[in-house]
Amino acid sequence: MATGARRVVVTQRFFDEASLAYLRGAGCEVAIAELPAGRADGDLSEDELVALLQGAEGWIVGHARVTRELLAALPELKIVSRRGVGYERVDLQAARDLGRVVTIAAGGNDASVADQAIGMMISVGRRFGEAQARMRAGSWSILMGTDLYRKTVGVIGLGRIGRSLVQRLSGFEARVLVVSSRPDPAYAARTGVSFVDLPALLAESDYVSVHAPLTPATRHLLRAETLAAMKPGAFVINTARGGLVSDRDLLAALKAGHLGGAGLDVFESESDPDMQPVTDELIALPNVVAAPHAGASTREGLDRTNMIASQCVVAVLDGRDAPTQCVVADGRVGIPAE
Incomplete structure (x- = not known):
């Protein structure tokens, strides 16, 4: 990967090769977090998340809590891209205040x-x-x-x-x-x-x-x-x-x-x-x-949401708008708050 590649961290399991190739083809250096057995990103502490996300400009996230404090500790992070459609664990106002974008994988699951x-x-x-x-x-x-x-x-x-x-x-x-x-x-x-x-x-x-x-x-x-x-x-x-x-x-x-x-x-x-x-x-x-919150967890559904989440990341890192139906908060300068 060339020097200066945009770092994207994925804190979800079952991230497919096509989505990984898409991110790399767009000039992203992708790190897929190795989560402890039996734990999802929603089980990680804020300190653990900060350690994983240091230097990241994009984050493809599952169910982790995205707080004001976490965002403030990650000044380089530009986009939080949910591989899913719920966003109640994300502080949207903090994202707007701190100039970040939050997206969901609308239509994927x-x-x-x-x-x-x-x-x-x-x-x-x-x-x-x-x-x-x-x-x-x-x-x-x-x-x-x-x-x-x-x-x-x-x-x-x-x-x-x-x-x-x-x-x-x-x-x-x-x-x-x-x-x-x-x-x-x-x-x-x-x-x-x-x-x-x-x-x-x-x-x-x-x-x-x-x-x-x-x-x-x-x-x-x-x-x-x-x-x-x-x-x-x-x-x-x-x-x-x-x-x-x-x-x-x-x-x-x-x-x-x-x-x-x-x-x-x-x-x-x-x-x-x-x-x-x-x-x-x-x-x-x-x-x-x-079932253990598995409604979206089919091979096909995860492939779709992985790709949509990846496309949102690339759009924002390229300075473009993510698809309108995917954006739930946009705090970038010149973009009206929701």
Whole structure:
């Protein structure tokens, strides 16, 4: 690599060769962090991150917390490029104040997460996990399941993943109810979905799938009172963010028999270790299908998000604008703050 190459640090596993070649071809010196076994970048301390990122102009990041203090300790860092679409762990105002750019890999994992939501609906409705556990124990008795076909599905949030889910649900001839801060009559006419308020969605849906960003307004959107308002026997699917659902209240609703089950890829314990006992109880329930925040982790999905994250890095290091849909904060001189 020629002297003067722009240093880019990747603190994520599963970074593919095509994305690596793209960065190197754009004149970047790429360092892929060797993370300790069993730890992701979100588990690293600020001191560990600073040591890894010294001299870096670009950072392709997973779930690490990007604080004002961390950014201030890395004066050469120009762009924080999320290989994903959530950015609640990034201090966006600090990035703007300090002249940095923050991007997300918009459009890279929509299909992967929507596929997972469908898979969880079918798995928990048809009781696949319970059936396999019984077979392993020697019992081949048949458990009665629930169809997804022609059921009412409530979709909370209609961003890219929510729309991908709606597209897939059409194949099941599902009746789709949507809660969104921006109802779209043209979209409703085109797809047949119905925009409703949250009480109506909860009362009528057989499956409720959450696809909203985690903000102070959406934290514990599904909690004791809203879970109690759901149709008896309904299923909760959360592939978005831990904290949108009160895991403690969901556990109580499942143990009480009010809900039929849940499909969970995200948990409050990811950001609050004190919630780990609740997570452990949830994943031990026979009517819960769980995954370790793996909705975007397909070969194809990671290849797409790696490349989008890399393209954002190169654009900013070249002095250009990253794709508009990817930019969540831009503090460069002459660029209006969001």
